[in-house]
Amino acid sequence: GDSVTQxxxxxxxxxxxxxxxxxxxxxxGYPSLFWYVQYPGEGLQLLLKATKADDKGSNKGxxxxxxxxxxxxxxxxxxxxxxxxxxxxxxxxxxxxxxKVTFGTGTKLQVIP
Amino acid sequence: NAGVTQTxxxxxxxxxxxxxxxxxxxxxxxxxxxxxxxxxxxxRLIHYSVGxxxxxxxxxxxxxxxxxxxxxNFLLGLESAxxxxxxxxxxxxxxxxxxxxxxxGTRLLVL
Numbered sequence: 001g002d003s004v005t006q007x008x009x010x011x012x013x014x015x016x017x018x019x020x021x022x023x024x025x026x027x028x029g030y031p032s033l034f035w036y037v038q039y040p041g042e043g044l045q046l047l048l049k050a051t052k053a054d055d056k057g058s059n060k061g062x063x064x065x066x067x068x069x070x071x072x073x074x075x076x077x078x079x080x081x082x083x084x085x086x087x088x089x090x091x092x093x094x095x096x097x098x099x100k101v102t103f104g105t106g107t108k109l110q111v112i113p
Numbered sequence: 114n115a116g117v118t119q120t121x122x123x124x125x126x127x128x129x130x131x132x133x134x135x136x137x138x139x140x141x142x143x144x145x146x147x148x149x150x151x152x153x154x155x156x157r158l159i160h161y162s163v164g165x166x167x168x169x170x171x172x173x174x175x176x177x178x179x180x181x182x183x184x185x186n187f188l189l190g191l192e193s194a195x196x197x198x199x200x201x202x203x204x205x206x207x208x209x210x211x212x213x214x215x216x217x218g219t220r221l222l223v224l
Contacts, residue, residue, distance in 0.1 A: 004155075034212065043117070043203055043215035044156075089155060098144060098163050099207060103155035 002027045006090045006104035013080055013111050021075040021107045023064075023090035031092040033057075033066050033073040038087045038106070047075075047088070080111045115139050117216035119204050125222045126194045134189040134219050136204030142214075144207045145187040146171075147179060149200040150218070156203065162187055194223045 007022040025033065032051045036044040048057030053068035062077045073090060087108045093101040120135040136145065143164050148156040158171030160179040168179045176198060178190045187206075191198060201220050205213040 036215075041217070043217045044205075045215070046212050049212060093212075098161065099213065100158070101156075101213065103157075105153055105155045 002031070002092060002100075002102045004090050004092055004102055004104035006088075006107055008107070009087075010108040010110055013109070015082055015111055015113050016079045017111075019075070019077040019080045019084075019109070021088055021090075021109070023073045023075065023104060025071050025073065025090075025092050027071075027092055027102075029094070031094055033064070034091040034093065034101070035062070035064055035073070035075050036089040036091060036103075038089065040086070044089060080109070082111045082113055085109055085111045117204055117206055117214050119202075119216040119219050121219060122217070123220045123222075125224065126191075127224055128195060130194050131190070131192050132194065132221075133191075134202055134204075134221075136187040136189070136206075136216060137185055138187075138204075138206040138214070139185060140206065140208065140214070141184070142206035142208045143184070144213075145181065146205040146213065147177070147187065147189045148203045148205065149173065150203060151200050159189065159202075194221075196223045199223045 034049045035047040037047045038044045048059040050057040050066035056065045064075045087106045089106045090104040093099045117138045146161045147159040162168045162181040165184040180188045204216040207213045
């Protein structure tokens with residue numbers, strides 16, 4: 001079945017540091033790939049997505065590229081801020097009406113001033 | 114728009130008690146979902162609904178029942194709560210090809 005593997009946390013970075021959170025997947029077919037962010041005490045919010053190979057999703061300075069050859073969707077940001085402290089989930093989903101989404105286990109990011 | 118709301122925010126139950134979690138959305142979405150979030154396991158799908166009056170089992174449905182009598186509401190029931198159901202429960206909804214919108218979560222503790 002489908003699965004998502006993302007790097008273990010927590011990740012602690014200083015403000016303005018470069019961020020990479022690794023994510024790899026296994027899936028049948030051609031899924032869409034997502035990064036969700038969960039701020040403390042809140043639900044998940046879609047951060048960015050990519051729907052086909054070589055697509056790059058981007059939002060709020062975060063980027064991730066759909067790499068079919070390496071089955072990866074790594075999340076990057078050039079300069080993190082304290083406000084980026086959250087849990088980040090990589091996920092994949094089929095297209096179409098009912099959307100089955102498979103989530104990774106989440107990576108907690110803490111940014112210190 | 115309030116988006117996706119969940120009631121209650123937090124609840125403590127004793128083993129064997131029953132309760133119902135309510136999810137409401139005001140976006141006229143057809144699809145609604147219930148997930149549970151446990152440490153180190155990401156989110157797992159409990160049940161989902163593709164429209165009013167329809168429900169289907171997800172990945173971990175045992176011990177839960179659901180109903181979707183109105184399009185805007187999706188109820189998750191625990192008939193006889195067990196400590197293994199201690200978790201954070203998230204509801205989500207979507208329309209068509211759009212991605213899912215999540216509620217703020219309900220934290221449930223079963224003693």
